[in-house]
Amino acid sequence: xxxxxxKTALVGAAALALALSACGGDDxxxxxxxxxGDGGGSVTVRGCNPENPLVPVNTNETCGGDVLDQLFSKLVxxxxxTAEPSNEIAESIESEDNVTWTITLNDGWTFHDGTPITAQxxxxxxxxxxxxxxxxxxxxxxxPIVGYTExxxxxxxxxxxxxGSATAETMSGLQVVDDLTFTATxxxxxxxxxxxxxxxxxxxxxxxxxxxPEAFGEAPIGSGPFQFESWEPNVEIRxxxxxxxxxxxxxxxxxxxxxxxxxxxxxxxxxxxxxxDIMQELPTSALAGDTYQNDLGxxxxxxxxxxxxxxxFAPEAVDPxxxxxxLRQAISMAIDRDTIVEQIFSGTREPATGWVSPVVAGYEAxxxxxxxxxxPDRAQELLDEAGGYTxxxxxxxxxxxxxxxxxxxVCNSISQTLGIECVGQGVVDFATFRSxxxxxxxxxxxxxxxxxxxxxAENFLVPLYSTGASSNDxxxxxxxxxxxxxxxxxxxDEEAQAKYNEAEAMLAxxxxxxxxxxxxxxxGWSTNVENVQITPFGTIDMLGVTTTS
Numbered sequence: 001x002x003x004x005x006x007k008t009a010l011v012g013a014a015a016l017a018l019a020l021s022a023c024g025g026d027d028x029x030x031x032x033x034x035x036x037g038d039g040g041g042s043v044t045v046r047g048c049n050p051e052n053p054l055v056p057v058n059t060n061e062t063c064g065g066d067v068l069d070q071l072f073s074k075l076v077x078x079x080x081x082t083a084e085p086s087n088e089i090a091e092s093i094e095s096e097d098n099v100t101w102t103i104t105l106n107d108g109w110t111f112h113d114g115t116p117i118t119a120q121x122x123x124x125x126x127x128x129x130x131x132x133x134x135x136x137x138x139x140x141x142x143x144p145i146v147g148y149t150e151x152x153x154x155x156x157x158x159x160x161x162x163x164g165s166a167t168a169e170t171m172s173g174l175q176v177v178d179d180l181t182f183t184a185t186x187x188x189x190x191x192x193x194x195x196x197x198x199x200x201x202x203x204x205x206x207x208x209x210x211x212x213p214e215a216f217g218e219a220p221i222g223s224g225p226f227q228f229e230s231w232e233p234n235v236e237i238r239x240x241x242x243x244x245x246x247x248x249x250x251x252x253x254x255x256x257x258x259x260x261x262x263x264x265x266x267x268x269x270x271x272x273x274x275x276x277d278i279m280q281e282l283p284t285s286a287l288a289g290d291t292y293q294n295d296l297g298x299x300x301x302x303x304x305x306x307x308x309x310x311x312x313f314a315p316e317a318v319d320p321x322x323x324x325x326x327l328r329q330a331i332s333m334a335i336d337r338d339t340i341v342e343q344i345f346s347g348t349r350e351p352a353t354g355w356v357s358p359v360v361a362g363y364e365a366x367x368x369x370x371x372x373x374x375x376p377d378r379a380q381e382l383l384d385e386a387g388g389y390t391x392x393x394x395x396x397x398x399x400x401x402x403x404x405x406x407x408x409x410v411c412n413s414i415s416q417t418l419g420i421e422c423v424g425q426g427v428v429d430f431a432t433f434r435s436x437x438x439x440x441x442x443x444x445x446x447x448x449x450x451x452x453x454x455x456x457a458e459n460f461l462v463p464l465y466s467t468g469a470s471s472n473d474x475x476x477x478x479x480x481x482x483x484x485x486x487x488x489x490x491x492x493d494e495e496a497q498a499k500y501n502e503a504e505a506m507l508a509x510x511x512x513x514x515x516x517x518x519x520x521x522x523x524g525w526s527t528n529v530e531n532v533q534i535t536p537f538g539t540i541d542m543l544g545v546t547t548t549s
Contacts, residue, residue: 040254041547043529045540046267046279047237047258048400051434053217054231056203057129058136060463060471062451063430067237067258068200070542071222073247075103075122076198080533080541083306083359083455085198088247089117089223091180093197098189098490105180111206112227112242119182121204123174127151128210129201132166137438138201140463140470144186144193144489146173155468190489192456192496199453225251225543234260249543252531256542262429264402272296274526280540282522283402287346292524300524302348305538306357306452307519308460309349311395311410311445313512315475319443327389328511329371330382331445334417336374340409341517348522352515355460355504359518359536362457362497367504368515376417383418392421394444398433399426403447410516437473448473448513451538457500461485465512476512 050064056072059065075090087093089109095101109117128134130142132153142148153166173185186193196202204223209216220228225247226239237258241251259276261267264283270276272295282300286292292300316323337351350358354367370378383389395411397403404424411422425444427433436442450471452459462485463469467477481503488499507513523540525532530548533541 041549042255042257043253043545043547044257044259044277046276047260049234049260049429049431051431052137053214054220054228055213055217056200056205057125057138059200060137061430061434065200065451066539067239068203069224069539070226070239070256071220071224071228072200072203073109073224074198074200074203076194077247078198078454078535078537080535080544083536085195089204090197093194098191098193100183100185101193102181102183107180109223109246110244111221111223113206113208113221115206117204117223118179119176121206122202123176123182124210125203125205126174127170128205130171131169132161135161138470140468141196141199141201142171144188144190145171146185146187147171148173188486188490191492192458192489195456196454226256229255236260251543252546262400271524271526274528277526277529278523278532278540278545279525280521280523280534280538282524284344284405286524287348287522290346292522296524299527300522301532301534302520302522303534304359305519305521305534306359306455306536307521307538308352308355308357308450309516309519310352310355310448310450310513311516312448312474313445314443315440317475318440321389321391322445324386325510326382327386328514330379330386330418331414332368332371332511332514333373333375333379333382334414335410335514335516336413337372337517338374340406340413344406344409348520349517350520352517355507355513355515356457356500357452357460357518360452360455360457360460362500364501364504367501367508369508371508371511372515379417389418389420392423394423394425396425396427396433396442396444396446398430400429407447446473455536457497457504458485458489461500461503465507474512476510478506478510481506
C-alpha cells in the first residue's frame with residue numbers, strides 16, 4: 001500500500017499489541033499462512049447463532065461477524081499478528097487534507113457470483129447502510145461522510161427511525177469517478193478514516209443484494225477467501241474456499257464449518273475428542289487450574305486481544321431505577337475484579353481500569369479512577385448518597401456461552417458489599433439476548449462486550465458511547481463527550497490520543513457502563529489441525545489454519 005495518513009498511527013498500536021502478546025503452546029501460526037501439511041481438508045469451529053441475517057452493514061456482533069469476516073473482503077485487511085493495516089481491494093487511499101479521500105480499487109476483484117467489484121459496489125453499499133428507513137445497526141459508521149444526516153433521518157427516543165425524516169437516499173459526499181475510483185468527502189478532517197475501512201460495515205455489496213436483501217441475508221454472496229455454502233439455524237454455517245480469491249494469502253483448507261453450540265463445556269468435550277477442531281475461547285472450567293494444558297498438550301494459544309467485558313445499565317427510558325450515576329459508581333466499586341479474575345478465569349483476564357483496551361495506542365491506565373477499584377466502604381457511602389436501591393437487581397446474560405460463573409460472582413460481590421439482592425438472569429441464546437437489547441426491552445443491567453473493529457482508542461469509545469451510536473446499548477448521551485471525540489478525530493498521534501483520554505475520563509463521572517476486564521484469549525484446537533493463530537481482534541486467522549491429514 002502507499003503510505004497514507006493512517007500508517008503512523010498504527011505503528012504504535014501494532015508494537016504494543018506485540019509487546020502484550022504472550023503465546024504458549026504451539027505458537028507456529030505466524031508463518032504467513034504457510035501450510036505444514038499438504039493443504040485441503042475441512043475444519044470445524046465453535047460458532048453461535050447470529051443475531052440477524054448475514055448482511056455486513058446490519059451485523060455488529062461476533063456470532064455473525066466471525067462468519068462475515070471470512071465471506072467479505074474490504075478495502076483494507078489487518079495483519080493477523082500485529083493488526084497493522086494494508087490495502088486489499090484498495091490500490092490506494094489518499095487525501096491531501098484528510099477531508100476528501102480518493103479511493104482507487106485494484107482491478108480484477110469479483111464477488112463470488114462472478115460479478116466485478118467496482119467503485120459503485122462500495123458507494124451503493126455505503127448509501128444503503130446509511131439510509132435510515134433500512135434500519136441497519138451499523139448505519140452510524142457512515143456518519144463522518146457528508147450527507148449522512150439527510151440520508152439517515154431522525155430517530156425517536158427509543159432509537160427507531162422516524163418515518164419520512166430522511167430527505168435523501170444517497171450521501172452527497174460519495175462520488176463515483178470511474179469504475180475503479182470513488183471519493184469520500186467527510187464533514188471534518190479525519191486522519192484515521194482509512195484505518196476504519198477494514199471493518200465489516202464497509203464491505204462492498206453485489207447487485208444481487210439490492211435486488212433482494214432478505215434472501216441475500218440467508219445466503220450471502222461475498223468477496224472474501226471463503227464463500228457461503230449453507231446455513232442450518234441452531235446447527236451450523238458452512239463455507240468453502242473461493243478458488244478465484246485474488247488476495248495475497250490463500251486459504252489452505254477447503255471448507256470451514258461454524259458449528260453452533262449452546263453450551264461451552266459441550267464444545268470443549270468435543271474438542272478433546274477431536275469432534276470439533278477449534279475453539280477460539282476455552283470455557284472457564286478448562287481454565288481452572290490450567291486444566292486445558294493437561295487436556296490439550298501443546299494445542300493451545302494464549303494472547304492479549306482487543307476484547308473487553310463490561311456491563312451496561314439499561315437506558316433510563318426503559319429502567320429509571322438505575323439512572324443515578326452515583327448509584328452506578330457504587331455498584332462498580334462493589335465488584336472485586338481481582339478476585340473474580342483469579343477465581344473464575346485463572347488470571348486469564350486483566351481487571352479493567354477504563355474502557356479502552358491496553359492493546360491499542362493511546363491506552364491510559366486508570367481512566368476509571370477510584371470507581372473501578374474494589375472499595376466496600378466507599379461503595380456503601382456512594383449507595384447511601386444515591387438514596388439506596390430497592391428491589392432485586394438483575395444482571396442479564398446470554399446463556400449459550402460461558403457467562404454464568406462470572407455473572408454469579410459479580411452479583412455475589414455486589415450483594416455482599418451493598419446488601420442489594422442481585423441475581424443473574426440468563427437469556428436462552430445470543431440472538432435473543434441481542435434482540436431484546438436492540439429492541440430496548442432489557443431492564444436492570446446486562447452484560448456487554450466489545451471486540452475491536454479496528455485498532456484505535458476511537459473504536460472503544462465512539463461506537464459505544466457517542467449519542468445515537470450503533471452499539472450505544474444504554475443510550476448514553478453527553479454533548480461534551482461527543483464534542484471531545486469529534487475533535488479527537490481531527491487530530492493526529494499524541495494530540496488525538498490525549499483528546500480521546502479526555503473523553504474517556506468523562507465516562508467515569510456518568511458511568512453508563514461498568515468496565516470489568518480486558519481479555520486474554522486462550523484458544524485450543526484438535527489433533528486434526530495446525531497453525532492456529534488468534535488475531536489481535538480475538539478472531540481465528542482462518543487463512544493460516546492447515547489440517548494434519
